[in-house]
Amino acid sequence: MFEAPREVGQDLISEGISIRKDNLPRVLKRLRDEGFIEERTMHMRGYARRRKAYFLTPKGQRVAEELYKEIASERVSYKDVEGRLRSLTLRELMEEEGLKKSQLLSLLFRIWEGEGTVTRTMIDSILKGEKTDRVAYLNEAPLPHVFYGREQELKELSDWCMDRRSGIYVITGIAGIGKTTLAAEFLNRKREEFHVFWKRIHRWDSLKSILSHLALFLASTGRPRLKSLLATDKDIQLGEIVQILKEDLNGTGTIMAFDDFQRASDELLGFFTTWKEAIEDTEGIKIILIGRHVIPIYDRREVVLEGFVKEMVLEGLDEESSRKLLGEKVKNEEVFRRIYNITKGHPLFLKIISTTSEPVGEMDIKRYIYEEIFKNLSPEEINLLSVASIYRLPVSSNAFFIDEEIDFRTIDNLVEKNLLQEISYDYYEVHDIIKEFFYRRLTPIQRRRLHRAAAQYYLERGEKKDLVEASYHYIRASEIYKALKILLTHGEEMIAIGMTDEFYSTLLNIREKDVPEELKASYYYLKGEAEVILGRWDTAIRTLREALKRAEKSDDDLVAADASRLLGYILIRRGERMEALSYFQKSLRRARALGDQRRSTLALIDLGELHSLFGDFQTAREYLRRSLKQAEEVSDKDLMSRAYVSLGILYTNWERPEDAIKMFRRALGLLKKSGNLFEMGRLKSNLGILYTKEGRYDLALKNFEEAIKAYKGSGEVRQLGYALAGSGEASLRIGDLKTAEKRLKEGLSIFRKLGEKLKIATTSFTLGELYMKQGEMEAAREYFEECVESLKGVQNPTYLKKYETMVEEYLKKLRD
Template identity: 30%
Template sequence: MLTLREKIMLALLEKKECSRKELAGFWRVAPSQVSRIIKKMIKDGNVEKNRRYVIGSGRFNDFYSLTAEGIFNAKEFKEKVGNTKIRVKDKGNLMEKRINEINMNILDVVCSVSNNVFDPEKIRKKFVVSENIPKFRYFFGRENEINEIKDFLRSESKILGIKGVAGIGKTTLGAKFASEHGGNVFWYKFDEWTTLHDAVRNLGNFLKKIGKNTLNSYVNSDKELRISEVSIILEKDMNNVLVFFDDCHHAKGEVVLFFKSLLSVLDKKNDVKVIMLGRSIPLFYDRRDVVLKKNVKEMEIYGLDENSGKKLLEHRKIDDGSIDDILKNLKGHPLFLELASGNAKGEIDRYLSEEIFSKLGENEKNAIGLASIFRYPFHFNVFSESGIDYSVVEGLVEKSLLKPDFFVHDLIGNFVYPRLTKEQKTKYHGMAGSYYESNEDWIECVHHLTIANPDRAAEIAAEKGEQLIRNGHIDDFLSMLNKLDGYGQQNELLLIKGDIFDIKGEWDKAMECYNQALKVAEGRKREELIAKCCLKIGNIQEKRSEWDTALENFTRCLDASKKTADFGGMADAHYGIGYVCRKTDQLNKALDNYSKSLEYYKKVDDLSGIGKTYIAMGSTMMYKGEYGNSIKLFHKALDMFESLGNKYETVRVYNNIGAVYGRSRDIDNAIKYYEKQIKLAEGIGYVELLAYGLSNLSLSYGEKGDADRATIYIEKALPMVKKLGDKYVIANTYANLGCILYLKKDWKGSIKSFNESVRIGKEIKSLDSLSMTYLDFAKMYKSKGDNINAKKQFENALKCYEKLGNKEKIKEIKNELLELEKGLRKCQ
């Protein structure tokens, strides 16, 4: 159908950049054929070549992309191809259609056409489609809306927001399009309790099915979920997928921030589109995105047109004489057209009451009442255990009062639930609580029991609280905890609330909860709770760099833990004290406390505690310049975490070992461990340590004199670390960039980068960061031949290393200063 040149042009327009091997595999031709065509396309100005180092491969590779002229020509050609007519198989028949009328990616269609015939079913089997796309029994009309969605897929826009009132058919429209789309389809429905963790976990599960496991590994780890890290993973792994987010009006807080970040990810992709459905679309974009950038489109849907409404009512065998009145009164509202059984007059609530619910039997009303209290679809067993027969439920599904998964439409639920008696609500929520308790769905269990049996809800919340927080149930769980004030387990629940506020970064509120819990614990003289409260308060103060008060609370935690012989509490307290000492440059005291912490972690067989203490001790030794001892401790930690299968801590240890080798100038070993770090971090989605590894590896290659590789890594690292926002790492990455630029003799750029590193280092008061930056800054000036500024920076570095007690670096810098003094005297 197309020449190889035309195929390559379309592929590069879609994918933006490809290697020769990727293009050959895509079109199933020999790489040599691609090479011949590419050379001609470069010569005529349509394609350009970029040579880049491929991380993990150990070599450089050529990548090809369209020039500005090539993009213009490719778009023009794509439009021409889209207007080409082919024969399409449809339920055994052949129909003639233009390619752009087919609800599939143009590349996929072109790849699959044989003898001018295209069979959509063959290509659909190759794709992954979410299993939870809503089912619908029939579909009428909406031709204009379907065409508008098709236009969106062909456009440069990235997100389409479809809004409309409740029951107007947004979900059905989306489900219809999704079920017929020829490509990977992800579907996720929001509700008012949805957390970012839950949404991202579902997306990670989906991407795993299409061979991209990074996000799934990341979200199922113990790491705190960060939008910046999720965005970096999606930028790399989310390709060739149509995403549907349903009921987006429920999205709030961090989910809306995720949407904002997602828009910036989509700006860099041509093969990912997002369709958002909701009564309203969250304001994560502004009018410039719609009017100027055109990366967001908006669409509002209304009732069915008269002809489609008639077809729906005729399909339901409604009496012809009633149809016109029904259409006039219900204004084409699809849900009410499905419910209508005769004349429909009055407002919606009145209509529901008089025309629908007044005609239901007692068992049917009980079934809808029971279903209305559920937030999610559930199993039929809930009905059967309450004595409701399957035929009753089936009849309600047939009447569209229940969905096929027994869930109630929002509009119906909002009508039914407020009309339940207090006794009914208590009974139904109690049944739901028991159902979810038996299924170990603790968040739903607590939700329902908060209404039916608050004391039992408090018990479960106290017992399962940490697990629920780990699973990302933050705002929803907090709302439930607030309703449990005054019931049992108050001390435990206050600590859990404090932990939630800590995660949200609301440290004042967290401290308020911890202090309340401490006051109760003191009144009851419960030393084990006093220890726990003081530890949590100390951790918050530590994050605020309030070292004196943090030390007081860690010390009090230690004293309380000693009274109850709680070795785990004593271990945590010594670890906290050690951390404070390390941050306040009392390195010997830090090591003393870490040693005691290690002793107690061993007594309680806390392997993770042992491993993290080895890391802390190794880092302290590294700051002191005792590199041999540091490496031994890091290897002990490495053995510990590898035996536990903890890949996240393993990555962290690789980074630390690489850093020690780097500081001791064993560059080959530093590179070895940084490359291990990058490979594992990329595989498990640990974006933070991936960025650190890239930054450190750039410096290592710079020290070997390989400026090209160093530049490749630093250019990848800097945007990532800026996005992550860790100022310590940003400072070090700017210092690394300064080193690479002075290797290239770009003195101006190097000075600018070192000054930025120093500025950030001073801002965060990090002697460790400043000491390394000043030392490399000095070496840059020395290399430039500016001995006066070199001396100044060596002296700055010396002051830092003297405070840190790093004897090896002190000796190195004093030798450098002696050498400079000799040079300066000769000049005089």
């Protein structure tokens, strides 16, 4: 009895050409009617009953042979075992690797899935008779012809993929630094283990266009629901789309990369934000977002605390990779070091140098880069780069249209050449090497004109964060008075939104002798306020006393009230209770004389905190309740939240945790609406202290870490010290001595710099405890002695007696 092989039956034909079995009979009928195949019913290996089998007719064999010759003459890219990329015809490839004609279809499917590139792994799977069930949707992904280095970055991405939880990895970096190359190489390496998907975002991409690519990708993995949904005429809801993506991708082991994400429209950002939230409780969905700046679809909490989002800021190539890219061009170590120090491993500049025919060791590296770039620029492009060179920060295209010759075509050309970097939609910046060159070519008159135009650009934008830049450009344009008016009018607003460093450095660009007499009191006060926040307390005391002296001389009660309050703030934390009390009372009197409800409320809060710190809890509560009442009368939510936090601290010190929690919760409700970064950090830090006292160390550490994150982003040094020291103590209580030591020493370093004696004492004491646990007795003794010495300068007998007793007990143990 003749048996037909299973390969000519419907089951394996359907599987072999990836056509659903219920569609196959129609296709076979058409081929049979046209005389290409014949159908027989016969016994088939593996089946009890006779089955339909299909064979080529002579006509079909001729057509098949012609198709084979045509297809086999097509060229493909082949990455061999040594990583070399070669161009071969399919016939050459099959002959070289020993593939049979019957295996051409398997090869074609793998090429289509991999979008054009053949790998050694692909060949091996065909020779072994394996069928990969992984889909590679990589038609827009560039295949690096040469790939150097980045092994650490690839390892980090691989380790991330090993975690079963879904997540997002954000890769950022300047133009030309290799973000796309790295991600493309990574996906190409993972295509046999994961489904992989690549989509480059273009300015014109809509949500529908992105979804159409995702639908095709999902359908090729056997999940056609999204494709079917998009084919309907019904009004599709975003939630429905996201639910399909969540369900169909969950647990599949899929890596999806979206390149040039800085170009995503608001519509796409909304989609990705919703999609991100939907996959947080899933497994096996890995999304890589590649762009020139941090993507605004997540917040820092998801990076620092939750780990759902990871970030990689890609910098230049390492030294070894840079050497490989330069090749034989640079052999002298001294010359290489000079090149590397100038280019910082930027691939674009290294490639420019590698193509020169001149002896590299004899040339001016920077000059050569400039000349190679400059000679290929049009007058309009030179003009635009000259304008762009004056800006410190990325700007929109409107900032360039100072000259009528500059248009969007000029911008697009420079972006294409990687000389102008589009870091987000319609926002651009220039690489520092290019910026330096073009700025130096400007005459003094040109510089002043362009800086004046830049200042106007920032003022027209009308956002608080742009006022610092407007001031900077007025200073560079030698228009000092205009810069001062902006800084002094809006200084407190800039500080409140966390721009203390930027404000202070800009203010320092103005020489004191250039400040008009009528503005000097305000100038010194705002400079002193920034110095307080930045932790430069010794300088701040001198600056604020100068502000107070000038304010009293000119009867400026507003500046006098503010300067007095800040002087009290520093002195109370340095243990100078009576002098601090005097300054707070002066501030309160001046604020009341002015009828300034806000300033008098702040003074009441300060007086309450002073009495709380020194154990007079009844008086402290009285002041803080009065401050809260005044804040409520004027409906000032910032002041209300501050009063609630201060009451929570009071009740924590008073050993009344339930009352403290009530106050902190009320503050939290207000702060979630106002977004006050400073006060939220203070709240989180003090919640951490409360939870530490209650032994709830997991909650304590969570709140301390959130506070650290808030303060590292705002520049508030003192509160950062509190959060670090608190985190260190909580870590010590759970036995994490390594983290405890690191955090406590970081906190102590801040308190020493500030001269905050009470916190130096308490943090030194905790470090003494830590070293006792580690058996390092001499180190423990040194910290206990620092604790006692610091307390001697604090006008607080309660704290002094408490810590002296505890230190004596530990010292006794050391002696024993």
